Amino acid sequence: MKKKTTIYDIAAKLGLTAATVSRALNNNTKISLNTRKLVLETALEMNYEQNKLALALKSGKSFNVGVIVPRIDSNFFSSVIRGIEEELYPMGYHVIICQTHNQENIENEKINSLVNVQVDGILMSISNANLEENKGFNKLLKNKKTPLVFFDRKKDIKGISSVTIDDFKGGYDATKHLLDQGCKRIAHLSNDRNFEIFRNRYLGYKQALSDNGIEFDERLVIETQSSVLDGRRAARLLLDMETPPDAIFSSSDFAALGAIQEIKESGFKIPEDICVVGFSNEPFTRFMELTTISTVDQFPLEMGRTAAQVFLEEVSNTEDTKITKNVVLTPQLIIRKSSLKHKEA
Template sequence: MSKKKSDKTTIHDIAYELGLNASTVSRALNNNLAVSKKTRELVKAKALEMNYQPNFIAAALRRGRSNTLGVIVPAIDRAFFGRVIRGIEEEADEAGFRVIVCQSFDSSEREREMVDTLRGLQVDGLLISIAKDTGDNLKLYEKLISSGFPIQFFDNVPTSLEVVPAVIIDDRQGGYAATKHLIDQGYKRIAHLRGPQHLHIYRNRYLGYLDAMKEAGLEVNDDSVLEIVSHFDSGEEAFEELWKRSPRPEAIFSASDFSAVSGMKAARRRGLRVPEDIAFMGFSNEPFNELVSPTLSSVDQQPITMGRIASRRAIKAITSKEDEEHPNDQLVLMPEIVVRESSATK
C-alpha cells in the first residue's frame, strides 16, 4: 500500500525501504554501537530523504524519560526572563536536555493550562516563575511537589507553601542596599515606588527600604511611599504625584527599572537635573539602563546565574536515584548594586 503525502514517515517505512528490521532502524537512529557505522549512516540518510521526524513523546513513554524541561514565565519579552531562560538552556544543553518555554502572561488560569500542556508533552520537570495573579494554583503545586514530580520555582515563588524548591534573589537585601547607597550619597528624603504588596518580591524590596531608612534614622511617612504597577506610564504618573507632595523627595528608589526610567523622563521634562536635583535607583538592572541618559543605577538580580542553578537543581532531581537527596530547599542569591550616573554624586 502506498503512503499518502500527509502520512508521517515511521521507522517501519524506513525499514521497508532498506530491507531492514524496524528494531535495527531504531537502534541506528539512536546511534547504538551494536549497529555498524555503515548501517547507521545508511539509515540516517534514508530518514533524511524520507523526512522522518522522531516521535519524542512516544520515545519518552518507552524510556520513562524525555530529557526535556518545561519552563513557564510571565513574559518572554522581558529582559530579565530572557536572561533567566538563557541560563536555563545553557545548563540544560550541557546535560543533554531540551527546553520548552511557555508564557503565562501573568494569568494563573493560563499558567495552569501550561502546566497541563507541558506535562502532557512528557517533560521530566518544570521550572516556573508564577504569575502575579496567583489564583488557586497553590494546591496544584503542592500536589506536584508532594508527588515527587521535579519542580523548581524561581524569582516569584509561592511563599505560602511549606516546601518550595526555588532559586530566588534576596529582595529585602536588594532593597536595603539600594536605599543605603542613596543614603551614603547624602540623600535624606528618599521616596519609594513600591510594587503590589501581595507579591513577596515587592514586599521584601519595600521592607529592605524601610530597614535602611530606620537604620539611618530617616523618616518614612505616607507621603514617602507610592504603590504602582511596573510599567513606563505609571512611573511618570508616580513622579508627578510625588512632586506635588511636601517636602519633595531628593531621591527615588523604585522597585522596577521601568518606573524608574519613566520617572526620570518626567523629572527631566520639568527641567530637573539627575542626580543633582533628584536621584533615581531602580531594581532588576535591565539592559536599557545603560542606554538612557543619564544611565540608571539599579540592583542586579543575577538572572543567568539564577537560571543555571534552577536548571541544574531540576536536572539533579530528575536524574538522581530515589535514595539520593533532592534539592527541595530554597536557595537565595545575593543581589549586587550597579552604580551609574542617576545616583552617583561622589
C-alpha cells in the same frame, strides 16, 4: 516519501530481532562485537534515527522541561531563559516556553498543559500570588517525581526549590547608597507586595532607613506597575507633595525612567535635587545619554543557569528523599549618574 527507518527495518535487513538491534545500538556488551558493528553500520547506512517519542513513552521521560514566565519579551526573562536553554540543551533537554501575561487562569492552564505533555520538570516565575489555591498546581506539588523550580518570583512552599536573588539586600543596598549620598527623604516605587520580590525590596528599603535613623514615612511608598507611564504618575504624586522626596528607589527600571522624565520636565535636577535608583539593569539604563540610571543587577543569565542546575540535580536524584534547594543569588548595585552626587569612599 519514505518513512523513517526503525529498528525493525534494521532487524529485518540483517535477519535479526528488534531486541538485538536495540541492544546493539545501545552498545550493550551482551551483544557480540561483530553484531554491534554490523548493526551500527547498517543503521548509519539506512539513516536510522531513534524515535524519541517511543523512547519517551517507554521510559516515561520526555526530556522536555517547561518554563513558565509572565512574558518572554523582557530583557530579564529572556535572559533567564537563555541561561536555562544553554544549560539544559547539552544534557539532552528541550525547553518549552509558556507565557502567562500575569493571568492566573492562564498560568493554571499552562501548568496543566505542561504536565499533560509529560515534561520532566517545570521551571517557573509565578504570576499568581495565590498559586496554592490552584488545583492544577497542587496536583503538580503532589506529584513529587516532576521537579518544580521557582526562579525570581517564587512562593515559599516547603519542599520546592527556588533560585532567587536577595531582593532584600538589593533594596537595602540601593537605599543605603541613597542615604550615603546624603538623601534624607527617600521615596519608594513599589509593586504588588503579595509577590515576595516586591515585598523584600520594600522590606530592605525600610530596614536601611531604620538602620540609619530615618523614620519610615508611609506616604513616600507608592505602588506602581512596572511601566514608564506608571513611573511618571508616581513621580507626579511625589513632586506634588508638600515636601517632595530627595530620592527615589524604584523596584522597576521602567518606572524609574518614567520618574526621571517627569522629574526633569518639572525642572528638577538629577541627581542634584533628586537621586534615582532603579532595579533590574535593563539595557536602556546604561544607554541613557545624560543620566545613566543607577540600578540593581539581578544576573538573570546566572539565575537561569542555576535554576537549570537545580532541576538537573533533582531529576537525577534517585533517593526517596527529595532534595530541596533554595539558592539565593547576590544582587549587585550599579551606581550610575542618576544617583551619584559625590564619589563614595
